[in-house]
Amino acid sequence: MPKLLFSKIRFSDIKDLFPNVQRPRRIDIVLNRRRRNCNIWSSGQKLNDEACPSNLSWKTDHKLDLSLEKWLKDKRYRAAFRSFLESEFSEENIDFWLACEDFRSASDDLKWRAEKIYEEFVKPTACREINVDHSVREKIQESLEKPSHCCFDEAQKHVYLLMLRDSCPRFLHSDAYLSLKRKSRTHWYI
Known part of the structure; x- marks a missing residue:
């Protein structure tokens, strides 16, 4: 198997090469934290799509x-x-x-x-x-x-x-x- 430079490749890009390997736990924690933060902002502010046409955070x-x-x-x-x-x-x-x-x-x-x-x-x-x-x-x-x-x-x-x-x-x-x-x-x- 050729050596890959993992710092430049995302796990989702190479997951097909390793069918039995699951995503690392640390990434799950970071992603869940990001989702939680996004949910806090979206539930805290009731925004109308017409009033805010931009998708900026x-x-x-x-x-x-x-x-x-x-x-x-x-x-x-x-x-x-x-x-x-x-x-x-x-x-x-x-x-x-x-x-x-x-x-x-x-x-x-x-x-x-x-x-x-x-x-x-x-x-x-x-x-x-x-x-x-x-x-x-x-x-x-x-x-x-x-x-x-x-x-x-x-x-x-x-x-x-x-x-x-x-x-x-x-x-x-x-x-x-x-x-x-x-x-x-x-x-x-x-």
Whole structure:
């Protein structure tokens, strides 16, 4: 029998060669632990498939959430993320999110600002229409009579989750992000 490099081959790849050998006990323990952890997360959170189209695990979503927060706060990362979204024809998401942040911090003429955001991003015939549900659009339209600082919160959260689950994973593999990350690493040595 030829010698095999077992560190590079999984047991499932060679199990046909050894019909009487069973899987080692240690691997069973590790796999059961992983299954238990997955079951804890899936039973602890009742997720709807429509609300969470991504099949990412909680840990991955959490890491992406921290990354997206970092990108939206830092000017360089925000500019790189926005240019990436432009290349995917979805820059209206980040522009809407930033407009909502400005709206939330504004203190004067809320009605005018709310109508401007509605006309540009939320209205069904808007030139830069965002992807939100019809019910959310109706709630925003009703709140335009007496706008408050939180009238766009539901739509903003929806757009944030859309960027988090859809755009962020692709941005992590884009050339724009990789070059920016490389520049930030070499910045310390200059």
